[in-house]
Amino acid sequence: MSARPLRLSTTEPGFEAAFGARLHWSAETDAQVEERVTEILADVARRGDEAVLAYTARFDALQATGMQALELKASELQAAFEALPAVQREALEQAAARVRRYHEAQKRASGESWSWREPDGTLLGQKVTPLDRVGIYVPGGKAAYPSSVLMNAIPAQVAGVGEIIMVVPTPRGERNPLVLAAAHVAGVTRAFCIGGAQAIAALAYGTATVPRVDKITGPGNAYVASAKRRVFGQVGIDMIAGPSEILVLADGSTPPDWVAMDLFSQAEHDELAQSILLCPDAGYIDRVQAEIDRLLPQMPRAAIIASSLNGRGALIHTRSMEEACDISNRIAPEHLEIASADPHRWEPLLRHAGAIFLGAYTSESLGDYCAGPNHVLPTSSTARFSSPLGVYDFQKRSSLIEVSEEGAQTLGRIASVLAHGEGLQAHARAAEMRLKP
Structure with a gap:
Protein backbone atom coordinates (compact mmCIF):
# COMPACT_ATOMS: atom_id res chain seq x y z
CA MET A 1 0.00 0.00 0.00
CA GLU A 28 -24.85 17.59 -4.38
CA THR A 29 -26.39 14.58 -2.67
CA ASP A 30 -27.19 11.36 -4.47
CA ALA A 31 -30.74 11.44 -5.90
CA GLN A 32 -31.67 8.24 -4.11
CA VAL A 33 -30.52 9.72 -0.80
CA GLU A 34 -32.61 12.84 -1.43
CA GLU A 35 -35.67 10.77 -2.27
CA ARG A 36 -35.29 8.57 0.82
CA VAL A 37 -34.72 11.56 3.10
CA THR A 38 -37.85 13.25 1.74
CA GLU A 39 -39.87 10.16 2.62
CA ILE A 40 -38.39 9.93 6.12
CA LEU A 41 -38.99 13.60 6.90
CA ALA A 42 -42.61 13.41 5.76
CA ASP A 43 -43.19 10.20 7.70
CA VAL A 44 -41.79 11.59 10.96
CA ALA A 45 -43.77 14.81 10.50
CA ARG A 46 -46.92 12.67 10.11
CA ARG A 47 -46.40 9.83 12.60
CA GLY A 48 -43.94 11.34 15.09
CA ASP A 49 -42.57 8.96 17.72
CA GLU A 50 -43.98 5.91 15.93
CA ALA A 51 -41.93 6.67 12.82
CA VAL A 52 -38.79 7.47 14.83
CA LEU A 53 -39.03 4.10 16.59
CA ALA A 54 -39.54 2.26 13.29
CA TYR A 55 -36.55 3.89 11.58
CA THR A 56 -34.34 3.37 14.63
CA ALA A 57 -35.18 -0.33 14.57
CA ARG A 58 -34.59 -0.49 10.82
CA PHE A 59 -31.40 1.52 10.43
CA ASP A 60 -29.72 1.10 13.84
CA ALA A 61 -30.95 -2.44 14.62
CA LEU A 62 -32.16 -1.05 17.92
CA GLN A 63 -35.54 -2.33 19.06
CA ALA A 64 -37.29 -0.15 21.63
CA THR A 65 -40.74 -0.56 23.13
CA GLY A 66 -41.18 3.19 23.39
CA MET A 67 -39.35 6.49 23.13
CA GLN A 68 -38.64 6.46 26.86
CA ALA A 69 -36.23 3.58 26.19
CA LEU A 70 -34.29 5.79 23.76
CA GLU A 71 -33.93 8.76 26.10
CA LEU A 72 -30.77 8.98 28.17
CA LYS A 73 -31.44 10.19 31.71
CA ALA A 74 -29.19 12.80 33.32
CA SER A 75 -28.22 10.19 35.91
CA GLU A 76 -26.98 7.90 33.10
CA LEU A 77 -24.82 10.67 31.64
CA GLN A 78 -23.37 11.39 35.08
CA ALA A 79 -22.77 7.70 35.75
CA ALA A 80 -20.92 7.39 32.43
CA PHE A 81 -18.69 10.30 33.43
CA GLU A 82 -17.97 8.91 36.89
CA ALA A 83 -17.16 5.46 35.48
CA LEU A 84 -14.46 6.77 33.15
CA PRO A 85 -10.79 6.21 34.01
CA ALA A 86 -9.41 9.23 35.86
CA VAL A 87 -7.19 10.24 32.93
CA GLN A 88 -10.20 10.45 30.60
CA ARG A 89 -12.29 12.37 33.13
CA GLU A 90 -9.52 14.90 33.59
CA ALA A 91 -8.97 15.28 29.83
CA LEU A 92 -12.68 15.89 29.24
CA GLU A 93 -12.88 18.43 32.04
CA GLN A 94 -9.74 20.27 30.92
CA ALA A 95 -10.87 20.37 27.28
CA ALA A 96 -14.34 21.55 28.29
CA ALA A 97 -12.87 24.28 30.51
CA ARG A 98 -10.71 25.60 27.67
CA VAL A 99 -13.59 25.52 25.18
CA ARG A 100 -15.86 27.28 27.67
CA ARG A 101 -13.26 29.95 28.48
CA TYR A 102 -12.73 30.73 24.79
CA HIS A 103 -16.45 31.03 24.08
CA GLU A 104 -17.04 33.18 27.14
CA ALA A 105 -14.44 35.60 25.75
CA GLN A 106 -16.19 35.40 22.38
CA LYS A 107 -19.50 36.32 23.99
CA ARG A 108 -17.96 39.33 25.72
CA ALA A 109 -16.48 40.52 22.44
CA SER A 110 -19.39 39.96 20.07
CA GLY A 111 -22.42 38.66 21.92
CA GLU A 112 -23.63 41.49 24.14
CA SER A 113 -26.44 44.00 23.68
CA TRP A 114 -25.56 47.63 23.04
CA SER A 115 -27.23 50.99 22.41
CA TRP A 116 -26.59 54.70 22.23
CA ARG A 117 -28.65 57.91 22.49
CA GLU A 118 -28.38 60.66 19.96
CA PRO A 119 -28.35 64.30 21.07
CA ASP A 120 -32.10 64.62 20.39
CA GLY A 121 -32.86 61.67 22.69
CA THR A 122 -33.38 59.01 20.02
CA LEU A 123 -32.14 55.59 21.14
CA LEU A 124 -30.65 53.10 18.67
CA GLY A 125 -29.13 49.75 19.50
CA GLN A 126 -29.21 46.02 19.37
CA LYS A 127 -30.67 43.49 21.77
CA VAL A 128 -28.95 40.11 21.83
CA THR A 129 -30.97 37.16 23.13
CA PRO A 130 -30.24 33.42 23.18
CA LEU A 131 -32.28 30.85 21.31
CA ASP A 132 -34.80 29.03 23.48
CA ARG A 133 -33.95 25.47 22.44
CA VAL A 134 -31.35 23.92 20.14
CA GLY A 135 -30.62 20.41 18.91
CA ILE A 136 -27.10 19.06 18.50
CA TYR A 137 -26.40 16.06 16.28
CA VAL A 138 -23.48 13.90 17.35
CA PRO A 139 -22.27 11.31 14.81
CA GLY A 140 -22.18 7.66 15.82
CA GLY A 141 -21.68 4.37 14.11
CA LYS A 142 -18.17 4.17 12.58
CA ALA A 143 -16.68 6.36 15.28
CA ALA A 144 -17.65 8.28 18.40
CA TYR A 145 -16.95 11.97 18.81
CA PRO A 146 -17.10 13.31 22.37
CA SER A 147 -15.25 16.40 21.13
CA SER A 148 -18.26 17.21 18.91
CA VAL A 149 -20.46 17.21 22.01
CA LEU A 150 -18.20 19.78 23.69
CA MET A 151 -17.89 21.98 20.60
CA ASN A 152 -21.64 22.13 19.94
CA ALA A 153 -23.10 22.17 23.44
CA ILE A 154 -20.69 24.48 25.27
CA PRO A 155 -21.10 27.59 23.06
CA ALA A 156 -24.87 27.06 23.22
CA GLN A 157 -24.69 26.92 27.00
CA VAL A 158 -22.43 30.00 27.15
CA ALA A 159 -24.87 31.85 24.89
CA GLY A 160 -27.62 31.16 27.43
CA VAL A 161 -29.72 28.68 25.46
CA GLY A 162 -32.45 27.34 27.72
CA GLU A 163 -32.52 23.72 26.49
CA ILE A 164 -29.89 21.70 24.61
CA ILE A 165 -31.27 18.49 23.08
CA MET A 166 -28.65 15.95 21.93
CA VAL A 167 -29.33 13.15 19.46
CA VAL A 168 -26.77 10.42 18.83
CA PRO A 169 -27.19 7.12 16.97
CA THR A 170 -26.33 4.02 18.99
CA PRO A 171 -26.27 1.13 16.49
CA ARG A 172 -27.32 -2.16 18.08
CA GLY A 173 -27.65 -0.26 21.35
CA GLU A 174 -23.91 0.38 21.74
CA ARG A 175 -23.53 3.56 23.79
CA ASN A 176 -20.13 5.23 23.84
CA PRO A 177 -19.33 6.19 27.44
CA LEU A 178 -17.10 9.11 26.41
CA VAL A 179 -19.93 10.68 24.39
CA LEU A 180 -22.34 10.30 27.31
CA ALA A 181 -19.76 11.69 29.73
CA ALA A 182 -19.10 14.66 27.44
CA ALA A 183 -22.83 15.41 27.40
CA HIS A 184 -22.77 15.52 31.20
CA VAL A 185 -19.73 17.82 31.27
CA ALA A 186 -21.10 20.12 28.55
CA GLY A 187 -24.51 20.66 30.14
CA VAL A 188 -26.78 18.82 27.69
CA THR A 189 -30.40 19.07 28.90
CA ARG A 190 -31.86 15.94 27.27
CA ALA A 191 -30.35 13.21 25.09
CA PHE A 192 -31.85 10.61 22.76
CA CYS A 193 -30.37 7.51 21.15
CA ILE A 194 -31.59 8.31 17.65
CA GLY A 195 -29.74 9.29 14.50
CA GLY A 196 -30.01 9.80 10.77
CA ALA A 197 -32.65 11.78 8.91
CA GLN A 198 -35.27 10.65 11.42
CA ALA A 199 -33.41 12.41 14.25
CA ILE A 200 -33.20 15.63 12.23
CA ALA A 201 -36.92 15.37 11.47
CA ALA A 202 -37.79 14.81 15.12
CA LEU A 203 -35.81 17.89 16.16
CA ALA A 204 -37.20 20.04 13.34
CA TYR A 205 -40.88 19.12 13.64
CA GLY A 206 -41.09 17.86 17.21
CA THR A 207 -42.83 14.68 18.35
CA ALA A 208 -44.78 13.71 21.44
CA THR A 209 -41.42 12.99 23.11
CA VAL A 210 -38.72 14.95 21.27
CA PRO A 211 -39.23 18.71 21.63
CA ARG A 212 -39.09 20.90 18.54
CA VAL A 213 -35.93 23.03 18.47
CA ASP A 214 -35.09 26.41 16.98
CA LYS A 215 -31.78 25.39 15.42
CA ILE A 216 -29.84 22.20 14.64
CA THR A 217 -26.05 22.01 14.65
CA GLY A 218 -23.51 19.24 14.23
CA PRO A 219 -22.12 17.08 11.41
CA GLY A 220 -23.41 13.80 10.02
CA ASN A 221 -23.51 11.54 6.98
CA ALA A 222 -25.14 12.24 3.60
CA TYR A 223 -28.62 11.50 5.00
CA VAL A 224 -28.13 13.92 7.88
CA ALA A 225 -26.74 16.63 5.59
CA SER A 226 -29.64 16.22 3.16
CA ALA A 227 -32.17 16.32 5.99
CA LYS A 228 -30.64 19.48 7.47
CA ARG A 229 -30.77 21.16 4.07
CA ARG A 230 -34.44 20.26 3.65
CA VAL A 231 -35.64 21.36 7.10
CA PHE A 232 -33.89 24.72 6.89
CA GLY A 233 -36.62 27.31 7.20
CA GLN A 234 -38.55 25.22 9.69
CA VAL A 235 -35.46 25.54 11.88
CA GLY A 236 -32.06 27.15 11.58
CA ILE A 237 -28.97 25.08 10.79
CA ASP A 238 -25.28 25.73 11.23
CA MET A 239 -23.91 24.62 7.85
CA ILE A 240 -23.79 21.76 5.37
CA ALA A 241 -20.39 20.26 6.05
CA GLY A 372 -10.37 26.26 22.91
CA PRO A 373 -11.67 27.66 19.58
CA ASN A 374 -14.47 25.70 17.96
CA HIS A 375 -13.64 22.80 15.66
CA VAL A 376 -16.92 23.04 13.71
CA LEU A 377 -15.55 24.88 10.68
CA PRO A 378 -16.63 25.84 7.15
CA THR A 379 -15.46 23.42 4.44
CA SER A 380 -15.39 23.28 0.63
CA SER A 381 -14.21 26.89 0.21
CA THR A 382 -17.15 28.26 2.22
CA ALA A 383 -14.64 29.94 4.56
CA ARG A 384 -14.77 32.69 1.91
CA PHE A 385 -18.08 33.78 3.42
CA SER A 386 -18.73 31.85 6.64
CA SER A 387 -17.22 31.35 10.07
CA PRO A 388 -16.57 28.71 12.74
CA LEU A 389 -19.44 27.69 14.98
CA GLY A 390 -19.61 30.06 17.91
CA VAL A 391 -21.70 31.70 20.60
CA TYR A 392 -23.18 33.98 17.93
CA ASP A 393 -24.77 30.92 16.24
CA PHE A 394 -26.92 30.37 19.31
CA GLN A 395 -28.07 33.97 19.64
CA LYS A 396 -30.28 36.26 17.64
CA ARG A 397 -30.26 40.01 17.38
CA SER A 398 -33.17 42.44 17.55
CA SER A 399 -32.79 46.07 16.57
CA LEU A 400 -33.75 48.64 19.22
CA ILE A 401 -35.27 51.94 18.01
CA GLU A 402 -36.77 54.60 20.27
CA VAL A 403 -37.35 57.86 18.40
CA SER A 404 -37.82 60.99 20.48
CA GLU A 405 -40.34 63.70 19.61
CA GLU A 406 -37.51 65.88 18.36
CA GLY A 407 -35.95 63.02 16.40
CA ALA A 408 -39.27 62.26 14.70
CA GLN A 409 -39.19 65.73 13.10
CA THR A 410 -35.95 64.96 11.29
CA LEU A 411 -36.49 61.27 10.54
CA GLY A 412 -40.15 61.78 9.58
CA ARG A 413 -39.27 64.17 6.76
CA ILE A 414 -36.58 61.84 5.42
CA ALA A 415 -38.92 58.83 5.58
CA SER A 416 -41.75 60.78 3.92
CA VAL A 417 -39.64 61.70 0.90
CA LEU A 418 -38.35 58.15 0.43
CA ALA A 419 -41.77 56.52 1.00
CA HIS A 420 -43.45 58.76 -1.59
CA GLY A 421 -40.61 57.89 -3.95
CA GLU A 422 -41.45 54.22 -3.53
CA GLY A 423 -45.17 54.85 -3.97
CA LEU A 424 -46.01 53.74 -0.42
CA GLN A 425 -48.32 56.50 0.76
CA ALA A 426 -49.32 54.85 4.06
CA HIS A 427 -45.66 54.65 5.04
CA ALA A 428 -45.29 58.33 4.27
CA ARG A 429 -48.46 59.36 6.11
CA ALA A 430 -47.48 57.36 9.22
CA ALA A 431 -44.25 59.38 9.41
CA GLU A 432 -45.93 62.69 8.55
CA MET A 433 -48.56 62.34 11.30
CA ARG A 434 -45.78 62.70 13.88
CA LEU A 435 -44.51 65.96 12.40
CA LYS A 436 -45.32 69.19 14.20
CA PRO A 437 -47.34 71.77 12.19
Missing part, protein backbone atom coordinates in the same frame (compact mmCIF):
# COMPACT_ATOMS: atom_id res chain seq x y z
CA SER A 2 1.35 3.44 -0.90
CA ALA A 3 0.21 7.04 -0.74
CA ARG A 4 1.29 9.31 -3.55
CA PRO A 5 -0.42 12.69 -3.38
CA LEU A 6 -0.49 14.48 -6.71
CA ARG A 7 2.75 16.43 -7.29
CA LEU A 8 2.20 19.81 -8.88
CA SER A 9 4.24 22.92 -9.54
CA THR A 10 2.85 26.37 -10.14
CA THR A 11 5.42 26.84 -12.92
CA GLU A 12 4.01 23.95 -14.99
CA PRO A 13 1.80 24.94 -17.97
CA GLY A 14 -1.00 22.60 -16.92
CA PHE A 15 -1.05 23.64 -13.26
CA GLU A 16 -4.38 25.48 -13.24
CA ALA A 17 -6.33 22.63 -14.85
CA ALA A 18 -4.77 19.96 -12.64
CA PHE A 19 -5.18 22.12 -9.53
CA GLY A 20 -8.85 22.80 -10.26
CA ALA A 21 -9.58 19.13 -10.89
CA ARG A 22 -7.95 18.12 -7.62
CA LEU A 23 -9.95 20.68 -5.63
CA HIS A 24 -13.30 19.77 -7.15
CA TRP A 25 -15.89 18.33 -4.80
CA SER A 26 -19.63 18.48 -5.29
CA ALA A 27 -22.00 19.06 -2.37
CA GLY A 242 -18.26 18.68 3.35
CA PRO A 243 -15.23 16.39 3.74
CA SER A 244 -12.48 17.36 6.20
CA GLU A 245 -9.62 19.48 4.85
CA ILE A 246 -6.13 20.56 5.87
CA LEU A 247 -3.77 22.90 4.05
CA VAL A 248 -0.19 23.22 5.27
CA LEU A 249 1.89 26.23 4.26
CA ALA A 250 5.51 25.19 4.89
CA ASP A 251 8.76 27.12 4.54
CA GLY A 252 10.87 23.99 5.12
CA SER A 253 11.75 24.72 8.75
CA THR A 254 9.35 22.21 10.38
CA PRO A 255 10.42 18.56 10.73
CA PRO A 256 9.00 16.81 7.65
CA ASP A 257 7.58 13.91 9.68
CA TRP A 258 5.48 16.42 11.66
CA VAL A 259 3.99 17.76 8.44
CA ALA A 260 3.41 14.26 7.04
CA MET A 261 1.50 13.30 10.18
CA ASP A 262 -0.53 16.52 10.05
CA LEU A 263 -1.57 15.60 6.50
CA PHE A 264 -2.53 12.15 7.81
CA SER A 265 -4.62 13.72 10.59
CA GLN A 266 -7.28 14.80 8.11
CA ALA A 267 -6.79 12.03 5.56
CA GLU A 268 -7.71 9.42 8.19
CA HIS A 269 -11.24 10.85 8.53
CA ASP A 270 -12.45 9.35 5.26
CA GLU A 271 -11.51 8.74 1.64
CA LEU A 272 -12.90 12.11 0.51
CA ALA A 273 -10.88 14.17 3.02
CA GLN A 274 -8.34 16.51 1.45
CA SER A 275 -4.75 17.16 2.56
CA ILE A 276 -2.60 19.69 0.67
CA LEU A 277 0.95 20.95 1.18
CA LEU A 278 2.14 24.24 -0.34
CA CYS A 279 5.88 24.88 -0.17
CA PRO A 280 8.51 26.80 -2.19
CA ASP A 281 11.23 24.21 -1.38
CA ALA A 282 11.09 21.21 -3.75
CA GLY A 283 13.65 19.30 -1.70
CA TYR A 284 11.52 19.68 1.41
CA ILE A 285 8.49 18.33 -0.45
CA ASP A 286 10.59 15.27 -1.34
CA ARG A 287 11.41 14.78 2.34
CA VAL A 288 7.72 15.03 3.31
CA GLN A 289 6.89 12.38 0.70
CA ALA A 290 9.63 10.14 2.12
CA GLU A 291 8.07 10.51 5.59
CA ILE A 292 4.63 9.68 4.17
CA ASP A 293 6.12 6.46 2.77
CA ARG A 294 7.84 5.65 6.08
CA LEU A 295 4.95 6.45 8.43
CA LEU A 296 1.97 5.11 6.48
CA PRO A 297 2.51 1.41 7.34
CA GLN A 298 2.43 2.32 11.04
CA MET A 299 -1.08 3.81 10.85
CA PRO A 300 -4.12 1.72 11.87
CA ARG A 301 -6.21 3.60 9.29
CA ALA A 302 -3.57 3.32 6.57
CA ALA A 303 -6.01 2.21 3.87
CA ILE A 304 -8.25 5.25 4.39
CA ILE A 305 -5.25 7.60 4.53
CA ALA A 306 -3.80 6.16 1.32
CA SER A 307 -7.12 6.41 -0.50
CA SER A 308 -7.59 10.02 0.62
CA LEU A 309 -4.07 11.12 -0.31
CA ASN A 310 -4.10 9.31 -3.65
CA GLY A 311 -7.55 10.57 -4.61
CA ARG A 312 -7.59 14.13 -3.29
CA GLY A 313 -4.18 14.95 -1.75
CA ALA A 314 -1.60 17.27 -3.35
CA LEU A 315 1.99 18.37 -2.74
CA ILE A 316 2.41 21.69 -4.55
CA HIS A 317 5.72 23.41 -5.26
CA THR A 318 5.23 27.19 -5.33
CA ARG A 319 7.46 30.01 -6.49
CA SER A 320 7.41 31.61 -3.05
CA MET A 321 5.61 31.70 0.28
CA GLU A 322 3.73 34.76 -0.98
CA GLU A 323 2.37 32.72 -3.89
CA ALA A 324 1.52 29.91 -1.47
CA CYS A 325 -0.55 32.39 0.56
CA ASP A 326 -2.38 33.52 -2.60
CA ILE A 327 -3.23 29.91 -3.48
CA SER A 328 -4.37 29.27 0.09
CA ASN A 329 -6.81 32.18 -0.19
CA ARG A 330 -8.21 30.64 -3.36
CA ILE A 331 -8.72 27.31 -1.59
CA ALA A 332 -10.16 28.84 1.63
CA PRO A 333 -9.43 25.66 3.61
CA GLU A 334 -11.15 24.37 6.72
CA HIS A 335 -7.86 23.99 8.63
CA LEU A 336 -4.80 26.07 7.67
CA GLU A 337 -1.43 25.37 9.27
CA ILE A 338 1.46 27.82 8.87
CA ALA A 339 4.43 25.51 9.43
CA SER A 340 6.97 28.33 9.43
CA ALA A 341 9.73 29.72 11.60
CA ASP A 342 7.97 33.10 11.35
CA PRO A 343 4.21 32.38 11.06
CA HIS A 344 3.23 35.95 11.98
CA ARG A 345 4.96 37.16 8.83
CA TRP A 346 2.51 35.23 6.69
CA GLU A 347 -0.70 35.37 8.73
CA PRO A 348 -1.62 38.92 7.59
CA LEU A 349 -1.64 37.68 3.97
CA LEU A 350 -4.23 34.98 4.72
CA ARG A 351 -7.85 36.10 4.41
CA HIS A 352 -9.90 32.92 4.03
CA ALA A 353 -9.70 29.92 6.38
CA GLY A 354 -11.90 28.24 8.97
CA ALA A 355 -9.08 28.15 11.54
CA ILE A 356 -5.44 29.24 11.27
CA PHE A 357 -2.79 27.33 13.22
CA LEU A 358 0.37 29.37 13.76
CA GLY A 359 3.80 27.74 14.01
CA ALA A 360 5.36 24.29 14.01
CA TYR A 361 4.06 23.30 17.44
CA THR A 362 0.42 24.09 16.65
CA SER A 363 -0.86 20.85 15.19
CA GLU A 364 -4.40 20.93 13.84
CA SER A 365 -5.33 18.06 16.15
CA LEU A 366 -4.92 20.33 19.20
CA GLY A 367 -7.66 22.53 17.75
CA ASP A 368 -9.89 19.49 17.27
CA TYR A 369 -9.85 18.62 20.94
CA CYS A 370 -8.69 21.11 23.48
CA ALA A 371 -7.09 24.39 22.31
